[in-house]
Amino acid sequence: MGRWEPGARERMAAAALELYAERGFEQTTAADIAERAGVTERTFFRHFADKREVLFDGTSAFERTVLDGIAAAPPDASPLEAAVAGMRAVVPLLEQERGREFAARRAAIIAANTSLYERELLKMATLGLAGAQALRDRGAPEAAARLAAETAVTVFRVAFARWLGDGRGTGLDKCIRNAFADLRKLVAAPAQ
């Protein structure tokens, strides 16, 4: 097998998710993943630091996309609108590039393992802090920046869960816009 394996990375990611779902994350080794993907173990470690990295491979692209999305929001967007625009910017990455099936499998594996779930929470918390900085960089006042960034992450997390749980195939972008609209209603809601 040559050094250049078209699709090897994607095959390894798919194989890893299959194996984690079948046997559990703890019970799967890098060698198992390599074998299932039809590559050598050395190839696996050329692409991923360890078996956990397969699940968090997209973290830096995800964060960069959100931050670029915040920076690219219209200058007159409010801090919360800019933060939500940043979260919406990841839709192509998650929906078109990797797909809902991949996201659902990944989420199920993460939910079943506390240390993976903690890592995922850390990723989102880090994103909230970075998003707050991106909002400050575009002039958001201090009191608004962190709250807007964290709220946008919350809207995204709720929308993401709805996207995965939705039986009618509602797109992720629509789920984010719906959750944001729901937040507006919640905040505006008078007493029931």
Add this chain to the structure above:
Amino acid sequence: MGRWEPGARERMAAAALELYAERGFEQTTAADIAERAGVTERTFFRHFADKREVLFDGTSAFERTVLDGIAAAPPDASPLEAAVAGMRAVVPLLEQERGREFAARRAAIIAANTSLYERELLKMATLGLAGAQALRDRGAPEAAARLAAETAVTVFRVAFARWLGDGRGTGLDKCIRNAFADLRKLVAAPAQ
């Protein structure tokens, strides 16, 4: 030393925070904490499963207080108002019982250690899910429950950070009410 040591638990908690701040969490042992608090190691382990538990000792009381606060919110409170009322219910626990100094020291230790920080994030995520259930139990619609609970946790986290960072001694309850008011403004904000 008798079996009943008045204040021993509090002394151990204070000693642990001192030592974690002085030497770092990893470098401190249960024996060190017991010695500093003037109790035996056996006494330490009668109170805490391990040295990490000293920092998360209040978790179940914290969660129970939030859930009781949600249940006790006025029947006509909106889901988000009820969720925020739940978060406000913990103020006596954090501010009067343990105090801002304790909270600030604890937060600094947790921020310095990734595995402690992940544990703290897990605690808040778990609280968000439990809060959503408490809101459903009082009749909140599904679309509102999770979003309201998670948003209230977000408001609380931002308020808590402001409380610790505030040099003017603003109380925690006031910080929560201010952050909630800021959220209303953020959501209502037209383009800048």
